[in-house]
Amino acid sequence: MSKRYDLIIVGAGPGGAMAAKTAGENGLKTALLERKKDPAKITRGCAMMFAIESGYYFAERMYYNRKNGKMIFPVNGFSVDYDGPARNFYAWHFYAPDGKTRMAFGDYEESIKQGDQGRLSFVYDKGKLIEGLVDDAVGTGVDLFTGLNVDGIEKRADSLVVTGGGETFEGTFVIGADGINSRVAELMGFNKERTYYCPAPGITYYVTGLTIPQSESIILGNCFQPNAPVPILFWVIPSPYEDDEYWFNVSKEEDFAYVTKESNFAHWFAGAKVNRAISYVGNLRSPVSEPYRDNVLLVGDSAWFGEAEITGAMMCGWKAAHAITVALKDNKPDREGVLDYISWWKKSYPEFDDYRNFLMIVPFGLLFSEEELTYLFGLFEKPLPPNHNPFLVVRLVKKALEPMMPRIEKEMPSVVEKLQMLEIDKVDEFLGNFKTFFES
Numbered sequence: 220m221s222k223r224y225d226l227i228i229v230g231a232g233p234g235g236a237m238a239a240k241t242a243g244e245n246g247l248k249t250a251l252l253e254r255k256k257d258p259a260k261i262t263r264g265c266a267m268m269f270a271i272e273s274g275y276y277f278a279e280r281m282y283y284n285r286k287n288g289k290m291i292f293p294v295n296g297f298s299v300d301y302d303g304p305a306r307n308f309y310a311w312h313f314y315a316p317d318g319k320t321r322m323a324f325g326d327y328e329e330s331i332k333q334g335d336q337g338r339l340s341f342v343y344d345k346g347k348l349i350e351g352l353v354d355d356a357v358g359t360g361v362d363l364f365t366g367l368n369v370d371g372i373e374k375r376a377d378s379l380v381v382t383g384g385g386e387t388f389e390g391t392f393v394i395g396a397d398g399i400n401s402r403v404a405e406l407m408g409f410n411k412e413r414t415y416y417c418p419a420p421g422i423t424y425y426v427t428g429l430t431i432p433q434s435e436s437i438i439l440g441n442c443f444q445p446n447a448p449v450p451i452l453f454w455v456i457p458s459p460y461e462d463d464e465y466w467f468n469v470s471k472e473e474d475f476a477y478v479t480k481e482s483n484f485a486h487w488f489a490g491a492k493v494n495r496a497i498s499y500v501g502n503l504r505s506p507v508s509e510p511y512r513d514n515v516l517l518v519g520d521s522a523w524f525g526e527a528e529i530t531g532a533m534m535c536g537w538k539a540a541h542a543i544t545v546a547l548k549d550n551k552p553d554r555e556g557v558l559d560y561i562s563w564w565k566k567s568y569p570e571f572d573d574y575r576n577f578l579m580i581v582p583f584g585l586l587f588s589e590e591e592l593t594y595l596f597g598l599f600e601k602p603l604p605p606n607h608n609p610f611l612v613v614r615l616v617k618k619a620l621e622p623m624m625p626r627i628e629k630e631m632p633s634v635v636e637k638l639q640m641l642e643i644d645k646v647d648e649f650l651g652n653f654k655t656f657f658e659s
């Protein structure tokens with residue numbers, strides 16, 4: 220016989236764990252179902268940057284108060300305890316394929332002098348964060364089931380039945396917090412209306428022994444392997460685990476070998492040691508139009524186009540659990556009961572910014588030739604103002620280039636043409652052309 224719950228949460232990532240803690244504190248009878256044996260073990264690539272401190276993001280102005288170990292979400296009005304490692308970074312550097320020319324958001328040398336006050340943001344230990352949230356949830360009486368892969372949901376007259384690992388759970392509401400490849404979203408038919416772009420594969424290496432200039436920054440590098448269909452984009456970001464460890468991310472294993480051994484960046488990696496690697500694949504889809512269907516609410520990545528971010532997923536979990544609490548108190552276990560979450564989600568996500576502004580970073584990295592990129596980044600003699608918001612990158616670069624357009628027109632007109640292609644209504648077509656490449 221299945222046990223009856225007010226709320227069943229699928230997935231104990233940041234979104235599900237935050238929802239479970241909140242629902243538990245509110246006194247809801249809650250089950251938290253997680254596929255991994257240990258929810259705190261990170262098995263999917265994540266740079267673990269605090270997203271973000273440099274401005275509003277998903278309509279929130281979050282920041283970390285290191286003194287009391289609290290992540291603060293002042294617009295939504297809650298905080299999350301975190302007293303693990305927090306390693307600052309001070310600028311965002313975009314490197315051209317020559318390995319030298321770069322465009323920067325933020326003045327590294329000036330900012331690093333100011334410590335916490337000057338940081339762009341910081342990286343932290345997501346596993347420790349999740350561990351804290353899950354422990355708190357269990358402490359409030361939430362039933363945690365680990366090593367349980369949810370594979371079915373059925374809508375009954377006044378409940379939902381969730382199945383997985385030979386067990387059955389019955390609940391009034393379900394939260395689907397099972398990430399970018401959400402089974403809950405698929406089973407409940409949310410994906411039928413979404414545009415499927417392409418798989419987004421990646422491999423993440425934790426590396427020590429690097430010699431990178433101004434290394435306490437986010438690096439997005441670009442290089443061209445001879446005869447390859449598209450350039451290689453790679454990320455290097457400080458790791459929260461050790462002071463001299465960095466998170467290195469590329470699409471494929473072969474790209475790691477090329478960047479670290481043959482590219483113009485190879486000298487950064489001459490003494491590198493790989494401590495461990497994690498591969499992953501996500502399916503890129505447009506966001507849902509509404510994160511509710513038949514008493515199922517989606518939170519975090521399951522509803523968005525990819526990265527709701529750790530902070531965004533926690534905001535969703537917090538808000539969804541409170542909305543469900545009110546619906547149950549008001550005896551309205553239906554869409555109307557949780558309307559507060561639905562309208563909050565729309566305001567904080569699709570209405571706050573168009574997801575394609577984030578995706579535009581892909582054509583920005585892949586569109587230009589080696590020569591064009593070196594020329595383009597070389598135009599920026601001084602750093603641009605600090606920015607850690609990927610939704611703004613292309614717009615800020617285009618704005619900064621506006622006064623230089625007559626010069627670019629004269630010196631490298633192909634760059635002007637390509638800049639004009641960086642518009643959100645052209646992103647779908649661009650990614651469509653790359654589908655075959657990513658699927659291969």
Ligand SMILES: Cc1cc2nc3c(=O)[nH]c(=O)nc-3n(C[C@H](O)[C@H](O)[C@H](O)COP(=O)(O)OP(=O)(O)OC[C@H]3O[C@@H](n4cnc5c(N)ncnc54)[C@H](O)[C@@H]3O)c2cc1C
Pocket residue numbers: 229230231232233234235252253254255258264265266267268269270367368369370383396397398399401402421468499501518519520521525526527528529530532
């Ligand atoms: C390369 C990369 C870099 C990133 N860098 C950052 C960054 O720097 N900062 C940042 O904030 N975000 C970053 N993100 C995004 C971040 O990882 C996600 O947005 C965030 O983890 C979403 O949280 P979530 O709770 O929605 O989903 P997830 O963290 O994906 O959690 C989902 C949970 O559900 C479980 N699950 C899945 N399916 C089932 C099932 N069928 N049954 C039971 N359990 C299931 C999973 O095991 C997992 O524990 C990055 C993502 C990628 C891919």
